[in-house]
Amino acid sequence: MYIAGQWCAGAAGRTAPVLNPATGEPVGDVPLAEPSDLDRAADAAADGFAVWRAVPVARRTALLHDAADRLTARADHVGRVMTLEEGKPYAEARGEVLRVADTLRWYAEEARRAYGRIIPSAPGTLLSVRREPVGPVAAFTPWNFPAGSPMRKIAGALAAGCSIVVKASEETPATACEIVRCFDEAGLPPGVLNLVFGDPAEVSARLIASPVTRLVAFTGSVPVGRLLAAAAGAEMKPVLMELGGHAPVIVCADADPVLAARRAAAAKFANAGQVCTSPSRFLVHESVHDAFVAAFAEAADAVVVGDGLEPGVTMGPLANERRLAATAAFVADAAGRGAKIVRGGERQGRRGWFFPPTLLTDVPPDAEILHEEPFGPVAPVVPFTDLDDAVATANSLPYGLAAYGFTRSAATAERLVADLEAGILSINHCGGSVHEAPSGGVKASGHGREGGPEGLDAYLVTKRVSHLLGD
Known part of the structure; x- marks a missing residue:
């Protein structure tokens, strides 16, 4: 000390x-x-x-x-x-x-x-x-x-x-x-x-x-x-x-689903998802849902998991055994309620606290991961039809730290800015904190x-x- x-x-x-x-x-x-x-x-x-x-x-x-x-x-x-x-x-x-x-x-x-x-x-x-x-x-x-x-x-x-x-x-x-x-x-x-x-x-x-x-x-x-x-x-x-927080990502019908998936995946798997502002609930319009999932899975496959001191590694272990157990429990709960594990889902190896990039679809509304911050490399994807419903879902939790939106429309972007309840909002990217601008929650x-x-x-x-x- x-x-x-x-x-x-x-x-x-x-x-x-x-x-x-x-x-x-x-x-x-x-x-x-x-x-x-x-x-x-x-x-x-x-x-x-x-x-x-x-x-x-x-x-x-x-x-x-x-x-x-x-x-x-x-x-x-x-x-x-x-x-x-x-x-x-x-x-x-x-x-x-x-x-x-x-x-x-x-x-x-x-x-x-x-x-x-x-x-x-x-x-x-x-x-x-x-x-x-x-x-x-x-x-x-x-x-x-x-x-x-x-x-x-x-x-x-x-x-x-x-x-x-x-x-x-x-x-x-x-x-x-x-x-x-x-x-x-x-x-x-x-x-x-x-x-x-x-x-x-x-x-x-x-x-x-x-x-x-x-x-x-x-x-x-x-x-x-x-x-x-x-x-x-x-x-x-x-x-x-x-x-x-429990940051929602809204991918609108007019967004580029591949670009959105790549940028969201890069943010999701940074620091193995152990970031307060990490994108953690993916609300994707049904018209681009499948393309988004395919691109996100491809991005997950490209992540190299291992000891952070080894060359070429792009995602390290979870920081402690508590996070490993909690992450596995979130996945097990979602799968038990009917979610589909598209990628990952199980501990990687028996030495250290490694958990691979994990992608879930068909996640039911009552799954714990949609209500509690996973703080790990797990991405649940949920389709939506109406943007009003997506915004309501994004705002339904008591948290309001970060939120993200993808759209090609300036009008839709401004609508997200006005309606999403978050202290930090990024449009068409998943930007991190910068020292020259304020960060904090509502x-x-x-x-x-x-x-x-x-x-x-x-x-x-x-x-x-x-x-x-x-x-």
Whole structure:
């Protein structure tokens, strides 16, 4: 762990094994925090905030750029570390590292634009609005993007002038350590950035209840998000919640079914489907259904499954045994209710947690996979006749993170934009997150935004100042 500018073990010396998803074998151990460690991290964040908030924005920006440059220079190494502990192919992992370095650069520059304003007022009165850092942040990040999820929160917090305690995933700790090392070597003052690991429930309860922390930022599942939001609410602390989804893909009658299938399949099988915004419900007009399924199956056949460090592999294993069991259960439930398994459907091999690209058709409405996020490489395809019905089906679940639509009609595209309930919408592609634009959900998929100017807003508070001039 990294607390108050020092690398350390937990106070009691407890550890947990870190497993390679491609083999199921240990590759290292992660230290687990005790309550005293968490209190020390919170106290360090309080001290760090007092120092960091007073650092001029130009110096903050320069330091963040330095850290980003260090991370870029180590992209090869950090990418391999990520593949070892999370499983995604090395090319994906290295690309993630380079993207998050750019995310840090973007936030570093956005820090220069945290503008306030002067408001015309009565004579002799200066009325202004100031933007100030909210204070020490408690952040909790998942395993599926070991660099992306922590960096979004670290970059936003540090750019705004906040300090932060990050509880990264115990399953992918080394990537987070590599990121923190770049900040440490760039000269970040002690206590501004702290990294801990431990029992998720214990760590979250301690840090959220701490009188030091002023904001709770979380990326993860809807059930856990509800618990953390409730705990933060009890302390009257604001939250930034980027939660799960169940992204619908609507392929309209006028769409190119082959192009739609290829683009959707590429997004579906990225990171073995372990992406909150992954397309996961495919609603395809009956007139193009068969062509879409054929092209999607062809794309699935082209995926090379294996150890992410092996050349030519385009999809790695699932990240842990829990995901393997859950994915198999979704397929078994759908097949048991009458769905047809067109491709895949069973665990691949007996070493590691591999599950092949899987395509389901004839999926009945009551199948679990149409109601709960699969978070794996399984694509259920359902035909529709009327676009209104497809939109209603897409909006029928409590989630609203991402949605996708394919159509050649500008009018239909605008209709999808207006009617689909999602915080992120892509038309004619399945675009991922970008640092210059906001990402986040509606309904049960959370609130608040990461990325874009809105991403910096989460870490700032607004102060109104009325100054009576003269005696």
